[in-house]
Amino acid sequence: MSRTPIHLETPLSMEDIEPLKSGDVVLLSGELYTARDAAHARMKEAIEAGEPLPFDLEGQVVYFTGPAPARPGQALGPAGPTTASRMDPHSPMLVERGLRGMVGKGSRAEAVREAMRRHGCVYFGAVEGTAALLADRVKEAEVIAYEDLDAEAIRRLVVEDFPVVVVNDLHGGDLYTEGRERWRRRKP
């Protein structure tokens, strides 16, 4: 995007995310972990059963997506973000355990936003429906857990300049609310 982007390398530190403000354009490089509905349900079961999670959450970023199959020669098939609110019931328990970023689309519940502020986690928006472009920024992809879930399996991705926008920062900023209020021309 044409706004001056901020380059960040994952895993993220508190120092990386503290200065971020809602509306900032960020290019992420490094590892992202994919997980959506079914993978979150399994991680919840694992936590409740006291079992280890498929990857160490500390400083990591989860990407809510379920890619389409890759054509030969592609690291990953088209993979845009899915609606994040479906992960709301599960996100706080991951945020409490060190997750530092989430990438998805759509608003988050207050309980999630509160957990993010308290434990230090930022919610990024990726432009939904740009799956072909986003997959282009994925250099490596491997399934690391729940292979039977197919598109919903957990994948470890290595990305380069993966474009996202800060939706919820650590200071109470919310791009969806601020953007809508700025451009609203009718009463809610």
Added chain:
Amino acid sequence: MRKIEARSVIEAVRDLCIEANTRLPGGHLAALRRALEEEESELGREVIERLLQNAEVARERCIAFCQDTGYAVFFVEMGSEMRISGGEIGTAIDEGVRRGYDEGYLRKSIVRSPVDRANTGDNTPAIVYYEPVPGDGLKLTMLVKGAGCDNMSALRMLTPAEGIPAMKEFVVETIERAGPSASPPLTVGVGIGGPFERAALLAKKALTRPSGEPNPDPEIAGIERELLEEINATGIGPAGYGGTQTALAVHVESFPTHIAAFPVAVNLDCHSHRTASTEL
């Protein structure tokens, strides 16, 4: 009686699945370009630019422009002087979907039941609506329907006394509630009239109309224009980041209804608005 081979139906459906998922319809692309010119928010314009770039990449490489390759929905106009030979039409459509989603590297997103949620593995069954028409033709119109926006759709049984103002308010309210989750800029399908289920079906069918083509009834076309203006005044904007382009088009379809009823259904479609059509 004209005969159409089931084999031809299978091939036509396979091609439609791949075409609809990898090429945005021309009218929709034109609407996105117009929105790019009209959008006042900088971030909003950048989102639309990305959508247009994404459409180009998808077309060039023949890959899906959105990973949610959706429900495969078909509206089938069946000529009364035509019959399918060498198979049954529903089976042929499912077989076409199976091949299209496999050969097109499209995601399989259908589970066999909301209860056990086991993936059917081939994106079947297709969702098919048949309509008998005069003549010996067979027309297949496909709508690829992603779940993110379908989930934000709604239906309300209004009373006749509440009328048009309440109908408009309900449409805008549905979009306000969906906010960024339905992936704007949207195409909005509205069905009014009929009993409960007909309104929902009309709302879905309204999405297959070429983008921005007005309803032939001038009164309804007027409602479409007013709704578009109201929706774009919500400020939700492209990707929900704020802006003036929340919807690209509003299509309203109407049907006779009961003296006591005013059903209204709103089916939202995201900016990956995917339709394709073919005649056999």
